[in-house]
Amino acid sequence: MAERDLEGWTIAFDLDGTLVETAPDIVGTLNRLLVQHDLPALPLEIARNYIGHGAVALLKQGFTAAGMAWDEAASPALLEAFLVDYMAHIADESTAYPGAIEALDGLAARGAILCVATNKPTDLAVALFRAIGLEDRFAAICGPKSVSARKPDAAHIREAVLQAGGDPARAIMVGDSITDLDAARATGVACILTTFGYTLTPAAELGADALIEHFDALPAAIERLVGGGQALRRASNA
Missing domain, CATH: 3.40.50.1000 (HAD superfamily/HAD-like)
Structure with missing residues (x-):
């Protein structure tokens, strides 16, 4: 004992x-949202370091890195979409x-x-x-x-x-x-x-x-x- x-x-x-x-599942959700907005997916090795400060911060950094100016007014809808998608894929990888x-x-x-x-x-x-x-x-x-x-x-x-x-x-x-x-x-x-x-x-x-x-x-x-x-x-x- x-x-x-x-x-x-x-x-x-x-x-x-x-x-x-x-990171694979979180970045997977981020990238699906980026593609839905006609933006390029981000490499895992880059986007993984955006994790840890909350979903809104992740989305802001991710969309900015993909080339889209961040719109605070769109934040609630994006956050909801992120949470729904991520829950569905929370333990894929x-x-x-x-x-x-x-x-x-x-x-x-x-x-x-x-x-x-x-x-x-x-x-x-x-x-x-x-x-x-x-x-x-x-x-x-x-x-x-x-x-x-x-x-x-x-x-x-x-x-x-x-x-x-x-x-x-x-x-x-x-x-x-x-x-x-x-x-x-x-x-x-x-x-x-x-x-x-x-x-x-x-x-x-x-x-x-x-x-x-x-x-x-x-x-x-x-x-x-x-x-x-x-x-x-x-x-x-x-």
Whole structure:
């Protein structure tokens, strides 16, 4: 039986680009909308880095990159079309990153509470996790409407941790972008970033407390932050 050395700690995860490789399905929906508007589809390797700031930001960046001036008046209709299409294709190609499931199960066995703080709408996040068999691994799955403010506001992580039954003073954020890092800093918690996620600025340049290139490295990164007291110092200085 695993030692429950993480009892009392909550690990909050971002979703897109952190736990799940969702870019093929998200960009697929974006490209279908672009083609419907007689615009060229965007390469996956470019459009994937527009993910993480919400669907409206993705649409704005995508349509602008495809050569169409962004029309704020058209935003609600485009957003609705995006959400409908994406829900229909939410797990066509999306998969958990290698080692993610094993890492989640290992952390839970050691007593950690697991939750999700994502800027993806909660219904989409739950539908995706359900489709790939991850829903039951989290004590709370919190998109923007499940909390009082979205990342990078501190309220998102803090309230997600509380909804999971955890203590925000004993939490660590795992994400992939500056949005996650800024939210963690605002909350006063340590932040681990993946190097394989969605970010225009390389994760190594963002100044996170730790970086992981594979989920196999996550337990050790958490141990260093908890054991060295860095995670608690972050919280006490918030």
